[in-house]
Structure formats: C-alpha cells, structure tokens
Amino acid sequence: MTRFFAAGLFVLWGCLAATAQTAPQLASPSPVASAPSNTGVQDLLQSQSALIVASSRQTIEPAIDAIAESGLAQVQAVLQLWQDKKLVLRTSDHVFFRAEKNADGRYDLIDLDSGAMVGVADKGDLKLIKPNSGVRAMIGTALVRFQLEDPDLSIRQAAVTSIGRDPSAAALMPLRASIASETDEDLLALKRRAERLLTIRFDTDPKARVGAIEEMSADLGVDVRATLNPLLQTELQIHSSGAPTGANVAAERRIGRGIGAEDAYAALVARDLAPAALGADEIRSALEANIADGRVAGIPLAQLSDPAMRQQAYDGLVAAGLARPAPTREEMAEAVAGYRYFDIYEESSLAVTDAAETALARINRQVGFNQAADLTLDAMSLASIYFLAAIGLAITFGVMGVINMAHGEFIMMGAYTGYVVQLFISDHTLSILVAIPAAFAVTFGAGIAMERLVIRWLYNRPLETLLATFGISIALQQLAKNIFGTQARPLTAPGWLDGAWIINDVVSISYIRIAIFVLALGFLGLLLFIIRRTRLGLETRAVTQNRGMAASMGINPDRVNMLTFGLGSGIAGIAGVAIGLFAKVTSELGNDYIVQSFMTVVVGGVGSIWGTLAGAVMIGFSQKGIEWLNPSNTLAAQTYMIVLIIIFIQFRPRGIVALRGRAAGD
Known part of the structure; x- marks a missing residue:
C-alpha cells in the first residue's frame, strides 16, 4: 500500500510539473506579447466570449446584461470600445484587447483592466469584433446607465437626448437612479421630464403612470402628446355575444352609428367570419377558367361583353358547382346583425386610459x-x-x-x-x-x-x-x-436676429x-x-x-x-x-x-x-x-x-x- 501511495504521489508531482512548464507557452504564444491580468473585466469577457464573437442580436442580450451589471469600473470603456468596433480578440489565445496601430504597421495591445500596453501583434493575429447595427443599438442602451452619471456634462446631456430619441423600458430605472445625483439644474429638469414620459409609457404600476400623466397634463410639448396618443389607440374587435371579458372597452359601435353596414361586413370578411362579396375580378377569373368550345355555361364568348350575360354565365357555373355563390343582401345583413362591434383600447389599464383621455382633452384646449x-x-x-x-x-x-x-x-x-x-x-x-x-x-x-x-x-x-x-x-x-x-x-440679417422666440411648442x-x-x-x-x-x-x-x-x-x-x-x-x-x-x-x-x-x-x-x-x-x-x-x-x-x-x-x-x-x- 505504501508503495502504491508513493507511486501515486510521484505521478501527481510529474503532472503538476508538466502543467507548470506548458502553461506559459499557452498564455504567451508570441514572444512580444505578454498575457494580460486574469482578473476583472477580462474574466467577464472570457465568460461571455462565445456570445461576443458571434455578435448575434438574437443571443447577445445576456452577454451585454452580464457586462453592464457587473459593477466593474472598466465596463463603460469596454462597452464603448465594443460599440465603436475597436475591441479585438487575439486568435491564438482568445484574449480581448484594445488595439492601436503603431508606426510599424503592427498593433499595440492595451490591457482592458490595467490600461497598460502588454504586447504587439500583427493584423492577421487579431480578430476585430464587429457588432451589427442591432447589437450596437443594444450596447448603446446598456451604455446609457453609465452615461447618465458620467462626470462630463455633455455626455450626460447626450444620453438624455438619446433616450428622448429612442425611448425604451430599459432606460427608465437608470434614468430614475441618475436624478438624485444630477447637479446641473437645466439637465435635472430634462431628466425629470424624460423620466415622467418613460413612466407613462413603460412603468408597470398603473398608479405611477396615472400620476405621471396628471403631472404632464399641463405640458404642451409635442413629445407629451406623442406619448399620450398611443395610450388611446384602439382596435376593432368583433364578438358574437357581449363585450369581451377583462378588455378595456373604449366604445361599442352600432350599425349606422359608428360603423356602416358595408364596413361591418368587410370587417367580418377580413376575420373569416363571413364569405366575401363577389368582385369583378373573381367573376372574370371564374369565367376564364371555365371556357369550353368557345362558351361559358352554354353562353357564347361574344355575348359576355354584356354585364347581364356575364352574370347569367356565372350563375350557370354556380349551379354546376364550378364557382362559389355570391352572398345575398339578406345574408350579408343577417351576418352583420349576428355580431357586436367594440373598440378595445390597446392599453389594458382603464385608469391609465381615463387619465390619458382627460389629460389630452386639457392639452388640446390649451393647444x-x-x-x-x-x-x-x-x-x-x-x-x-x-x-x-x-x-x-x-x-x-x-x-x-x-x-x-x-x-x-x-x-x-x-x-x-x-x-x-x-x-x-x-x-x-x-x-x-x-x-x-x-x-x-x-x-x-x-x-x-x-x-x-x-x-x-x-x-x-x-x-x-x-x-x-x-x-x-x-x-x-x-x-x-x-x-x-x-x-x-441676399440681404443678411445680423446674427442676433437669427432664430425665433419660442414660447412653447405651439x-x-x-x-x-x-x-x-x-x-x-x-x-x-x-x-x-x-x-x-x-x-x-x-x-x-x-x-x-x-x-x-x-x-x-x-x-x-x-x-x-x-x-x-x-x-x-x-x-x-x-x-x-x-x-x-x-x-x-x-x-x-x-x-x-x-x-x-x-x-x-x-x-x-x-x-x-x-x-x-x-x-x-x-x-x-x-x-x-x-x-x-x-x-x-x-x-x-x-x-x-x-x-x-x-x-x-x-x-x-x-x-x-x-x-x-x-x-x-x-
């Protein structure tokens, strides 16, 4: 037993020695590039390496979220490099760097954690991470949370502008979190206004949304109306009995009041609830498909220029089972009368739609x-x-x-x-x-x-x-x-006469x-x-x-x-x-x-x-x-x-x- 134990220790010691000798060779494939520090953001990137290299919009979101939520100091810089297509991967060992072209035409490799140059590589040894526009947009959304609290005022302003240009639910919480630390009064007002608009659109709490709507009901900005109007968008729903359970009903349309009989029947046809009325193209196609010996349903082709003869020929095809019958006016009226028509808000919360309707009415009066x-x-x-x-x-x-x-x-x-x-x-x-x-x-x-x-x-x-x-x-x-x-x-006005005195958006x-x-x-x-x-x-x-x-x-x-x-x-x-x-x-x-x-x-x-x-x-x-x-x-x-x-x-x-x-x- 002692002999076997000693032999085992000897084998284990040999394996450890072999690992110690081969590890530097794996970490340093080039004699001019040393390995980066294996702590911090590099470890994080390595854990998401496969997703980052693939750069697919369908799969990249977990990688971006993991990096953005890591709390590391270098995250903002790394995300910016990635978005700007300046992040590279050394193909020999799959380590990420920031690369800068030097005077020799080669690339200096900058460690992402320390910021120090750790080596030099040829272009062929590097793979540029090139995210597509969709991935760059997702990275930009993740960057917003850092840019909103950036020490540089211009970067914070740009972030708020970006949110206004492309609002998203993901920007709501970072924007709220940045308000408390904002020191610039003008930007603070913009942040609060942007937060209210995002709350109206994306907050999950109806009470918070109603409060934001009431707070913005005196604002005449176009963006406020653009935020409120979608809340009152409706779609026509058709039901054979009463109003749909649990739906936020805006109004019921009655035939002759709110919807015409023809429009109602067209809506039924669109939902496959009634057969379509016959059109001239369908009749012509049916006649052309059933020409035999210069006749259609026994009527010579020369006579089909007469609308009455065309209808007679089509009726003959219907009788022979070769064409579908047209719905009669009585059948169409019966079909229309068998359903009820409702305008249903796309917004599910009744409190939110009521508040939006009240706010828009007030805003429209002021406008x-x-x-x-x-x-x-x-x-x-x-x-x-x-x-x-x-x-x-x-x-x-x-x-x-x-x-x-x-x-x-x-x-x-x-x-x-x-x-x-x-x-x-x-x-x-x-x-x-x-x-x-x-x-x-x-x-x-x-x-x-x-x-x-x-x-x-x-x-x-x-x-x-x-x-x-x-x-x-x-x-x-x-x-x-x-x-x-x-x-x-040209008769050019002085510069101080350029522009306009803007009282509000109107x-x-x-x-x-x-x-x-x-x-x-x-x-x-x-x-x-x-x-x-x-x-x-x-x-x-x-x-x-x-x-x-x-x-x-x-x-x-x-x-x-x-x-x-x-x-x-x-x-x-x-x-x-x-x-x-x-x-x-x-x-x-x-x-x-x-x-x-x-x-x-x-x-x-x-x-x-x-x-x-x-x-x-x-x-x-x-x-x-x-x-x-x-x-x-x-x-x-x-x-x-x-x-x-x-x-x-x-x-x-x-x-x-x-x-x-x-x-x-x-």
Whole structure:
C-alpha cells in the first residue's frame, strides 16, 4: 500500500510539473506579447466570449446584461470600445484587447483592466469584433446607465437626448437612479421630464403612470402628446355575444352609428367570419377558367361583353358547382346583425386610459388657445409689414392725391441699397444700421426727383399720373435687372436676429418679425411726432385739409408736395430694408407689396396715419384668418380677402378713419 501511495504521489508531482512548464507557452504564444491580468473585466469577457464573437442580436442580450451589471469600473470603456468596433480578440489565445496601430504597421495591445500596453501583434493575429447595427443599438442602451452619471456634462446631456430619441423600458430605472445625483439644474429638469414620459409609457404600476400623466397634463410639448396618443389607440374587435371579458372597452359601435353596414361586413370578411362579396375580378377569373368550345355555361364568348350575360354565365357555373355563390343582401345583413362591434383600447389599464383621455382633452384646449395666440402674433407681424410698406404711400396719396404705381419700386430700391451697403460693410449689424439711413436718403432723393420731373406737371390729372408712374415702375424694374441681374440677392440679417422666440411648442415668432414690428411702432411714433409737432407736419395737415386756404396763409403747396413725396418715398426705402431681411431681393420685390399697400391705405382711410395702421391690422388679421381656414391654397385666401375688402368699402367708402374738414368732401 505504501508503495502504491508513493507511486501515486510521484505521478501527481510529474503532472503538476508538466502543467507548470506548458502553461506559459499557452498564455504567451508570441514572444512580444505578454498575457494580460486574469482578473476583472477580462474574466467577464472570457465568460461571455462565445456570445461576443458571434455578435448575434438574437443571443447577445445576456452577454451585454452580464457586462453592464457587473459593477466593474472598466465596463463603460469596454462597452464603448465594443460599440465603436475597436475591441479585438487575439486568435491564438482568445484574449480581448484594445488595439492601436503603431508606426510599424503592427498593433499595440492595451490591457482592458490595467490600461497598460502588454504586447504587439500583427493584423492577421487579431480578430476585430464587429457588432451589427442591432447589437450596437443594444450596447448603446446598456451604455446609457453609465452615461447618465458620467462626470462630463455633455455626455450626460447626450444620453438624455438619446433616450428622448429612442425611448425604451430599459432606460427608465437608470434614468430614475441618475436624478438624485444630477447637479446641473437645466439637465435635472430634462431628466425629470424624460423620466415622467418613460413612466407613462413603460412603468408597470398603473398608479405611477396615472400620476405621471396628471403631472404632464399641463405640458404642451409635442413629445407629451406623442406619448399620450398611443395610450388611446384602439382596435376593432368583433364578438358574437357581449363585450369581451377583462378588455378595456373604449366604445361599442352600432350599425349606422359608428360603423356602416358595408364596413361591418368587410370587417367580418377580413376575420373569416363571413364569405366575401363577389368582385369583378373573381367573376372574370371564374369565367376564364371555365371556357369550353368557345362558351361559358352554354353562353357564347361574344355575348359576355354584356354585364347581364356575364352574370347569367356565372350563375350557370354556380349551379354546376364550378364557382362559389355570391352572398345575398339578406345574408350579408343577417351576418352583420349576428355580431357586436367594440373598440378595445390597446392599453389594458382603464385608469391609465381615463387619465390619458382627460389629460389630452386639457392639452388640446390649451393647444387651441395657444394656436390662436400664435395666429395673432403672425397677423400682427404681417400687419406691421403692411404698415411699413403702406405708410409712405398713405402720406403721398393722402396729401397729394397722387396714385403712385412706382411705390413698390421704392421699396425695391431700399432693399437693393441695403444689399450694396453689405458689400462694403461685412459686419451685418453695422451694415443694417448704415443701410437704414442710406436707403432713406437714396429713395428720398429719387422721390423728390420723380416729383419735380414728372408728378408736378400732372396734378389733378389722375389717369395721366397713374400711367406715368406705372411706366416709371417698369423702367425702374428694368434698370434694377440691368444693374443687379435677375438672380435674387441676399440681404443678411445680423446674427442676433437669427432664430425665433419660442414660447412653447405651439407659439413662436422669429426675431426678424419682432424687429420689424418694433420698427413699425417706431415709425408710427416718429410720423405722429412729425405730423403733430413739426412745422412740416403742420403745413402738411393744412394742405391736406384745404389746399387753397393753406396757400393763402403763406404755405407753399409745391414745396410741401415735394417734401411730402420725398418723405413717403424715403419711408418706402426703409421698409425695403426691413422686408429684404426675410424676402428675396429681386427687381420684382415691389410687385408683392404694391397691391397690399393700396388696399391698406384705402381700407384704413386716405391721408390718415391711424387709418393706415387700422387698415394694416384689418388686412393682416383677415389674411391670416382666411389662410388658417384654407391653409392649402394661399392664392385663394388672397382672393377671398380682396372680396371682403370690396364688400367692406361698399359700406364704408371713406375707410376706417375718414378725413375731417373740407378735404373730406373732395
């Protein structure tokens, strides 16, 4: 026995010695690469090696979960390497590394646990782990839990954005866990909001979901509505008796109320609960399949062009058992009456659907109110544009009685002046500040020249004035084409006017429109000051009220006409700069505003600043209201607006604010 025991010890000792000698050879197949430490994340990867190498979406989930839930410090980095296709496997011993190509064209092997370089390998000795898009998405979901608590704020923000873009039940608990440790107030608010939305969709506790729904019922965000709407999705279910047991029934459809008889029968056919009605294709196929000796059921083919003969032939096939009979109307009605039709919520919890329905009703009311506010802002913005475009025309038309068809071209000249200024001044803020007085000066001078050279000879001759200014309009357009070409020119707004003031997901207005609104208010105040507080304004009002009496008091009507025409033209130039910030600057720019300008002046009251403002508001709100009622056809909306204005003028021909004094009777 002792001899056998000693022999056994000798054999055991030999085996241990052999293992000790061969182990280094297995762990170090290359003389330039040592083995990594066999603790930590490497052991974890080795335990899931087969699944990782296979990288199949159907089987990889346990491996990802095991790595993500291990609690090891290196897990986030390893998952990131795996997702980025930077994880490699040394084929000789199936050990995982991070590989970096060196200057020799070989690869430095970085240990995943220690981060130290532990060897060098050729490309042929390594296998790159390349997960497909589905696996990368699953890895990304696992990474979210680490990214949500990453020290880098930008990474945490990106993680929350990723959750919002692709919400999933797996992200709910990590997101909740990260809220307590979040230090950034803005990101904390985003996390809480995202957590509420995920709770509504994925939480298993109906009470928690109802609480989240009630909490978000005042939020007008599109994502909130996108989260609530699926909770109220229904499917039509058909039952031969009462309502299905345990189902969350939204409503029962009655024949003629909620569902038509034809739709009900089609639903029965789709569920194989009733035979399908005969279609023309089925009849034709049956006839073609049973042609014999040039006849079908004894009827010659030549006669089958007659629908009655085709039906007779098909009835013959039915009688012979060669085609299926069509269900009669009585049979179809009986089939429909034999079932009950229910809309069943896809969401099983009644409390959740009730809360979602209440919340959506509240949100929709608020959305409607905010849509009205947004429409009002749009209308005010459009009214300010029309006011700027028309105020110069109101001055010239009201004081001088001149129908200036070239007023739109003064707007175009102002826009082109702004463009030329920006060619020399690259700072867009400074260029706009320079362009406004420059446009006024250019169009003021052009207006005075036009009045001195043409208009002064045509006073009290409206038809000749209209034709002359129309010709000048065409000439100015052609001149602009010759100078600037037909291509639209950019008039770039300053950077601080980019974007929009976003109040919520429903109400917003661009900063350019706000600036134009402020500019319009500024000009309203300036013109009121000029008209009421300056000598020019006094003389202008005097000429407007009674031209002869003003001349007898020492006022020069010709001088007033010249300065007034120049002032109106200069204001049109400033309007051109403002309009050019959001519209295309072309030679036809004025054509888009001349009609609206005349309508604004006529509706508001000729010669009245307040009337021009009232007319701009009326036209702006009318146009936006009609466009809201008929959003698919803007041209039709403008046509309807013109019709409304014509009707309005029939009842108030002098406009909203009519002139007072003797001029009112002229």
